[in-house]
Structure formats: C-alpha cells, structure tokens
Amino acid sequence: MQLSLFPILGLIPLSLAAPSAGAGSWSAAYAKASAAVAKLNITEKVGIVTGVGWQKGNCVGNTSPAPSIGYRAPCLMDSPLGVRYAQGVTAFPAGIQAASTWDRTLINERGTAMGQEVRGLGVNVLLGPVCGPLGKNARGGRNWEGFSPDPYLAGIAMQETINGIQGAGGQACAKHYIGNEQELNRGSMSANIGDRTLHELYLWPFADAVKANVASVMCSYNKVNGTYSCENKHTMTEVLKGELGFKGYIMSDWNAQTTTINSANSGLDMSMPGDDYSGIPSHIYWGPKLVASVENGSVPESRLNNMAERILASWYYVGQDKNYPLDTFDAWNNGTGGPDVQDDHKVVARAIARDGIVLLKNDDKVLPLHKPKSLAIVGYDAITNPDGPNACTDRNCDNGTLAMGWGSGTDQFPYLVSPLDAIQAQASKDNTKLVLSTSNDVSAGGNAAKQADMALVFINADSGEGYITVEGNAGDRNDLNPWNNGNELVAAVAAVNKKTIVVIHSVGPLILESILSNKNVVGIVWAGIPGQETGNGLADVLHGSTSPSGKLPYTIAKQPSDYGTDIVPGDDNYPEGLYIDYRHFDKAGITPRYEFGFGLSYTSFSFSRLSVRSSATSGPTHGSTAPGGPSDLYSTVATVTAQVKNTGKVTGAEVAQLYIDLPSSAPDHPPKQLRGFDKLQLRPGQTGTATYELRKKDLSYWDVASQKWVVPKGTFKVYIGASSRNIKLTGSLTVH
Numbered sequence: 171m172q173l174s175l176f177p178i179l180g181l182i183p184l185s186l187a188a189p190s191a192g193a194g195s196w197s198a199a200y201a202k203a204s205a206a207v208a209k210l211n212i213t214e215k216v217g218i219v220t221g222v223g224w225q226k227g228n229c230v231g232n233t234s235p236a237p238s239i240g241y242r243a244p245c246l247m248d249s250p251l252g253v254r255y256a257q258g259v260t261a262f263p264a265g266i267q268a269a270s271t272w273d274r275t276l277i278n279e280r281g282t283a284m285g286q287e288v289r290g291l292g293v294n295v296l297l298g299p300v301c302g303p304l305g306k307n308a309r310g311g312r313n314w315e316g317f318s319p320d321p322y323l324a325g326i327a328m329q330e331t332i333n334g335i336q337g338a339g340g341q342a343c344a345k346h347y348i349g350n351e352q353e354l355n356r357g358s359m360s361a362n363i364g365d366r367t368l369h370e371l372y373l374w375p376f377a378d379a380v381k382a383n384v385a386s387v388m389c390s391y392n393k394v395n396g397t398y399s400c401e402n403k404h405t406m407t408e409v410l411k412g413e414l415g416f417k418g419y420i421m422s423d424w425n426a427q428t429t430t431i432n433s434a435n436s437g438l439d440m441s442m443p444g445d446d447y448s449g450i451p452s453h454i455y456w457g458p459k460l461v462a463s464v465e466n467g468s469v470p471e472s473r474l475n476n477m478a479e480r481i482l483a484s485w486y487y488v489g490q491d492k493n494y495p496l497d498t499f500d501a502w503n504n505g506t507g508g509p510d511v512q513d514d515h516k517v518v519a520r521a522i523a524r525d526g527i528v529l530l531k532n533d534d535k536v537l538p539l540h541k542p543k544s545l546a547i548v549g550y551d552a553i554t555n556p557d558g559p560n561a562c563t564d565r566n567c568d569n570g571t572l573a574m575g576w577g578s579g580t581d582q583f584p585y586l587v588s589p590l591d592a593i594q595a596q597a598s599k600d601n602t603k604l605v606l607s608t609s610n611d612v613s614a615g616g617n618a619a620k621q622a623d624m625a626l627v628f629i630n631a632d633s634g635e636g637y638i639t640v641e642g643n644a645g646d647r648n649d650l651n652p653w654n655n656g657n658e659l660v661a662a663v664a665a666v667n668k669k670t671i672v673v674i675h676s677v678g679p680l681i682l683e684s685i686l687s688n689k690n691v692v693g694i695v696w697a698g699i700p701g702q703e704t705g706n707g708l709a710d711v712l713h714g715s716t717s718p719s720g721k722l723p724y725t726i727a728k729q730p731s732d733y734g735t736d737i738v739p740g741d742d743n744y745p746e747g748l749y750i751d752y753r754h755f756d757k758a759g760i761t762p763r764y765e766f767g768f769g770l771s772y773t774s775f776s777f778s779r780l781s782v783r784s785s786a787t788s789g790p791t792h793g794s795t796a797p798g799g800p801s802d803l804y805s806t807v808a809t810v811t812a813q814v815k816n817t818g819k820v821t822g823a824e825v826a827q828l829y830i831d832l833p834s835s836a837p838d839h840p841p842k843q844l845r846g847f848d849k850l851q852l853r854p855g856q857t858g859t860a861t862y863e864l865r866k867k868d869l870s871y872w873d874v875a876s877q878k879w880v881v882p883k884g885t886f887k888v889y890i891g892a893s894s895r896n897i898k899l900t901g902s903l904t905v906h
C-alpha cells in the first residue's frame with residue numbers, strides 16, 4: 171500500500187474547477203499523460219505497466235507508483251458484482267440479473283452504486299463489467315457474470331454499467347476480450363471467429379463499452395485464431411485500438427500473458443498480476459525484462475511510452491489524480507481495514523433482485539399469493555447456507571439459496587436475506603402457517619407439501635470459474651438440469667399438492683420439460699442470480715407488492731441440442747456464425763420452451779400506433795474514428811415509437827422490444843435482431859409511449875470485403891413485441 175500522497179503541484183497543471191468525476195475529456199487527459207510520461211525514465215515507465223506480483227501488494231492487482239509525477243500505485247480489484255476481498259461492501263445482483271430487468275435506469279444505478287463503493291474504498295480499477303463470455307454456450311460457466319447472449323442487450327448494459335462506475339470516479343474494465351466463451355481448456359483452446367461474426371456478435375458490446383469511454387479492457391486466457399488474445403496484434407492493436415479507437419489500456423487476465431516482447435509489441439499495456447503466481451522474480455515477464463527489451467531495441471520505447479500514456483490518461487480521464495481516496499484495506503487479510511461503503515445500496519440491489527425476476531408460468535393467476543392459510547416451503551434453495559452465506563471460499567459450494575455463482579466474479583455477502591427469511595416475515599403478517607422441508611430430501615419434501623394448501627419448491631443450478639469444481643462441475647455446467655435432484659423434488663411435491671409453484675435460481679437456462687410434465691405445477695418463478703437481497707426481491711413479487719417485469723435475457727429450450735452450440739473439448743471454430751440463442755431458433759425454425767424476451771406480468775398490456783421516422787441512407791459509414799468506431803456509426807438515423815397501454819387491474823411494467831429484419835439486399839442474416847427496448851411503468855388504464863432511437867449501427871451489417879459497417883438498401887421490417895416471438899406491431903422502414 172502506498173502511504174504517502176505525492177504533491178503534483180508544479181508538475182501537472184491543476185485545474186481549479188475540477189471536472190466532475192468521469193466527465194473528463196480524452197484529449198485533456200492525454201495532454202497531461204504525455205507531459206508526465208516525458209518526465210519518466212524507462213524503469214519508471216516499466217513500473218507503471220508491470221504488476222508487482224501476486225499478493226505482493228494489498229489489492230488483487232498492483233503496479234508501481236511514479237512519485238516524481240504524483241502517480242500513486244493503483245489498486246485493481248475484482249469483481250463484476252461488487253468489490254471482492256473487501257468487507258462492508260454490497261453483494262449486488264449478478265450481471266445476468268441486471269440484464270433480466272431490461273431497465274437502463276436500474277442498470278446504471280447499479281453501476282453508480284458499485285462505483286461509489288470502489289471510490290469509497292480507494293480502489294482505482296474495478297474488474298468488470300463482463301461481455302465475454304457473451305453466452306453462446308448455455309452451459310458456459312461464467313455467463314452469469316455478464317449480461318446476455320444478445321449483443322445489443324449486452325452492449326446497452328455495458329454502456330450503462332460503465333457510465334455508472336466511471337461517473338462515480340472508478341475505472342471500469344470491460345472483460346474478457348475476446349472469445350472466452352467456455353471454461354473448459356480456457357488457457358489453451360482457440361476461438362476461431364469469423365470476421366463478420368466477431369463484429370456483429372462478440373465485438374459489438376465491447377464497442378459499446380469503448381463508446382462509453384471505458385478506461386481498461388482485459389484480454390482473455392484463450393487464443394483467438396491460434397494466437398493468445400493477450401499476444402494478439404489483430405484483436406488488440408488493429409481492432410480494439412485501431413478500428414474501435416479505444417483510448418484506455420489493455421491489461422492481461424491474471425497470468426494470461428505468455429511472452430515479454432511479443433505481448434508488448436502486439437498491444438498489451440499492463441501485465442497482471444505481473445508474475446505467474448509463483449512469487450519467483452524471474453517469472454515476471456515485464457519488469458527488468460521489459461527494461462532490457464526496450465534498451466536492446468526489441469520493444470520500441472515509443473510502445474512503452476504509449477502503454478504508460480494509456481494508463482495515465484485513463485487515470486486522469488476519470489479524475490483519480492484529484493483527491494482520490496487511498497485504499498486502506500488489505501485484500502489478503504480478509505479485506506479488513508477499509509471503511510463500510512454500503513450506504514443505501516441495498517435499495518438498488520433489492521430493486522434488481524425483484525425486477526429481474528421472470529414469471530414463466532402463472533396458471534389461473536395462482537400468483538400473487540393472497541394470504542394462503544398454509545404454505546409448504548421445500549428445498550435447500552430456500553434457506554441460507556447453514557454454515558453462513560460466505561462459508562464457502564469464492565462461493566465454491568451449493569449449500570443454500572443460490573444468490574451468486576462461484577469464482578473470482580464474487581464478493582462477500584454483508585448479509586443474505588434468504589427466500590425463507592422474507593417469506594416468514596410476510597407469513598406472520600398474513601397468518602399463513604408455514605410447513606418447512608429445507609433440504610432436497612424427496613420424501614420429506616412430499617410430506618411437507620401434503621400438509622399445506624400450496625407449495626413453493628425451490629431448486630437451483632450453479633456454475634462458475636473453472637479453477638474450482640463444484641459437485642463435479644468444472645466451471646461450465648455438466649448439463650442443463652437442476653442440481654441435487656431438483657426435478658425429482660418438484661415431482662414429489664407436485665404429486666401431492668395441486669398448487670405447486672417452482673422457484674428457480676439459476677445461472678442460465680435449464681431444461682424445464684420434466685417440471686412442466688407435472689400438471690400440478692401451476693407456477694414457475696425464474697428468480698435468477700439476485701445477490702444479497704434475494705429474499706426481499708422475491709417476496710415483493712410472490713406477495714404482489716410489485717408485478718413481475720423481468721424478461722428472459724436468453725432462450726430456454728426444450729432440449730439442450732436445440733441451442734445448436736455447445737462447449738467443445740478442443741478449438742472452437744464457431745461454425746454457427748451469427749446464429750446463437752434466439753437467432754438460431756428463429757433461423758432453424760425450432761420452437762423454444764420460453765423464448766428470448768419472454769416474461770409474464772400480473773397485469774396485461776396492449777400495443778398500438780407504431781410510428782417509424784427515418785433519415786437513414788444506404789451505404790458504408792464514413793466518419794473518422796472515435797471511441798467505439800466510426801463517429802457516424804452511433805448517430806441516430808431513425809426514431810420509432812409505439813403506444814403501450816396497461817389494460818389490466820394492477821400497476822406493472824412492460825418491456826416493449828424492438829426487433830429488425832434487414833432487407834433482402836443484406837447478406838444472410840438472422841430473421842430478427844433486437845435493436846431497442848423500452849421499459850414502461852404503467853398504472854391500470856395508463857398509456858405510455860415506447861421510444862426507440864436507432865443508431866446507424868443498429869441498421870448495419872459488417873461488410874467483410876470493405877471492412878466497414880454498411881446500411882443495406884431496401885425495406886427493413888420493424889417489429890415491436892412483448893418478446894422475440896410475441897410480436898404485437900409490425901412496420902417497415904425503407905432505405906434508399
């Protein structure tokens with residue numbers, strides 16, 4: 171830990187009216203950074219770009235300070251859902267739950283709250299958000315850390331999260347770049363991704379992150395087209411820094427760097443954690459070896475200068491040179507020593523836990539509950555792990571309600587409100603008798619269910635990062651079934667209780683056919699990966715204080731093979747191209763069980779009055795490169811509106827989704843692609859207007875031959891719907 175604050179007066183111009191955090195300009199930041207770098211010698215510059223080694227500083231990632239320019243050693247910390255290895259922090263809902271809300275405001279507020287915790291702790295860089303994995307494989311172990319296999323939804327979520335984190339003064343890190351779609355063999359397999367697929371799917375949300383001025387990007391463990399992504403000049407220098415105009419720095423995933431000279435010359439800017447975890451100084455790829463490589467000309471000094479400028483510019487860009495708190499906690503001593511930074515962040519945590527819940531089935535309006543006389547609560551997923559919510563390191567077990575997956579994408583629960591805690595509180599108000607069987611013991615579950623008017627069965631499915639194996643799942647899930655006899659538990663309850671409601675906490679899609687074959691299963695609540703406020707968010711929906719408004723951010727299939735993609739043992743050639751998740755189901759004519767964008771409500775909505783106004787013209791983008799790509803790629807070229815009315819009896823929110831179908835002049839393309847969504851909260855009888863501003867990007871395809879985004883000529887279909895398959899309004903937009 172850096173204890174002294176070095177004065178920067180006289181070295182760097184100090185503006186009196188400090189810009190608000192995160193509202194900096196890159197050109198001002200670069201002017202400061204290049205002036206500062208000019209004052210440094212090679213050793214100092216190498217110190218800025220080289221990690222000090224695993225557990226050699228008090229954060230999960232640390233580099234050296236440059237006292238002569240007032241640059242403190244920065245503190246880098248996991249994770250995408252809150253600060254890991256710290257105390258007194260919020261355990262936010264996972265990224266996938268934030269995406270399930272389809273609520274830009276909530277996603278932004280989550281980012282802001284995380285940024286405030288980051289700043290409050292004196293952390294400089296938060297290692298999130300995630301859009302790699304995007305989620306092409308339903309079993310992918312880390313999908314829950316990110317948002318959605320739909321690049322548009324993931325891109326908006328990246329942008330809102332980054333705006334939130336950086337607006338509060340932290341540096342965000344978009345990760346893992348790129349093709350990190352599975353845990354199996356992640357350190358050796360190659361993602362062989364075609365150019366158009368790269369642009370239209372996997373790169374798309376990273377481009378939105380760059381457009382949101384993300385400070386850093388983390389290159390991933392896997393290879394891309396046979397070259398490690400942290401050694402890959404094409405993906406790092408040509409695509410990310412060149413085509414997308416990325417202004418920040420690229421750091422390696424922890425120990426994903428494999429060379430000294432090649433990584434530097436290919437575009438890597440910061441090595442993390444610096445060594446290979448061994449603590450042996452000679453295992454540091456950069457440090458003295460990079461000094462020598464610059465001195466003997468193997469790495470141009472201009473490249474080293476550029477690395478240091480990128481790192482310093484990002485620090486200036488978010489305003490961390492001005493009164494940024496010092497970190498006082500120690501990640502390696504249970505995160506003790508820092509302030510409590512939770513503030514009122516449980517409010518947004520609860521809102522996302524609640525609004526990310528997707529109601530899949532609700533026969534005869536069995537939900538919300540109306541003060542039932544008796545209610546059975548069945549399954550270990552209803553309760554907190556009896557050993558405590560943090561009993562398992564990096565959440566490496568599935569011994570209680572599932573509120574986050576496992577691995578480095580976790581943090582410590584400050585507390586955990588379990589489903590049972592929240593249901594018990596309501597039951598005592600409602601005089602509901604609870605009959606409990608909080609294990610997955612099938613006969614005990616059946617016995618409990620027999621004694622109650624209604625039964626809630628809790629089941630789950632977990633996954634995580636591949637350095638941990640939980641119940642035989644080495645990161646990626648082994649299958650798409652509930653864990654620990656979940657299907658048998660549901661069957662036993664449904665056999666004896668006519669009002670069986672299944673509550674599911676899952677990292678991603680499950681096959682629900684077994685559950686649906688029980689005719690007494692009258693309700694299914696898809697409760698996601700909701701974080702510390704899981705029980706409160708669930709109770710809000712079960713008891714009807716809030717109507718459910720989440721929508722699936724992925725497709726739930728009838729059988730695993732319907733996805734058309736899966737984890738592979740060797741290299742992945744991405745043969746499916748553009749056709750992942752709903753794009754594949756639509757193209758192949760496969761009926762899913764619950765489609766992308768699906769979710770029920772306690773009220774009903776009608777859609778009307780589609781209006782499409784467009785100024786789009788066909789042809790390639792021509793703007794100069796700005797963060798995110800050609801500057802005109804992000805300009806609004808069409809505005810679509812539609813009216814949505816709440817035709818039911820309770821207040822509720824509808825996510826009105828916009829899909830497009832490109833004209834026939836475009837090359838082979840998915841029948842529908844999400845290109846807008848608007849969530850409207852409406853009282854009974856109230857009408858609202860869903861508004862969509864389509865960017866040029868949203869009407870383009872990537873033309874491999876010209877290496878440009880192109881708006882095709884012809885008629886685009888415009889669909890507005892309540893899901894990807896429940897289309898309510900159809901219009902068109904013609905481009906000349």
Ligand SMILES: *[C@@H]1O[C@H](CO)[C@@H](O)[C@H](O)[C@H]1NC(C)=O
Pocket residue numbers: 211212213214238
């Ligand atoms: C580089 O600068 C540092 C800090 O001023 C100094 O300690 C070190 O000796 C310098 N190294 C060289 C090779 O001049």
Ligand SMILES: *[C@@H]1O[C@H](CO)[C@@H](O)[C@H](O)[C@H]1NC(C)=O
Pocket residue numbers: 362363364365368394395404405
């Ligand atoms: C991978 O190689 C193919 C074939 O050469 C090329 O078209 C594509 O752009 C490459 N993709 C990446 C991400 O480098």
Ligand SMILES: *[C@@H]1O[C@H](CO)[C@@H](O)[C@H](O)[C@H]1NC(C)=O
Pocket residue numbers: 430459460462463466468
């Ligand atoms: C330059 O130095 C690096 C690091 O010591 C070394 O690996 C490399 O072989 C050297 N190259 C030349 C041309 O001397």
Ligand SMILES: *[C@@H]1O[C@H](CO)[C@@H](O)[C@H](O)[C@H]1NC(C)=O
Pocket residue numbers: 502503504
């Ligand atoms: C961290 O906390 C755990 C559980 O409370 C305890 O077993 C362990 O000894 C602590 N480690 C340190 C370094 O204090």
Ligand SMILES: CC(=O)N[C@H]1CO[C@H](CO)[C@@H](O)[C@@H]1O
Pocket residue numbers: 566567568569640641
């Ligand atoms: C008591 C109990 O349920 N223990 C389980 C805790 O989690 C591990 C790993 O998931 C299981 O193996 C134990 O059976």
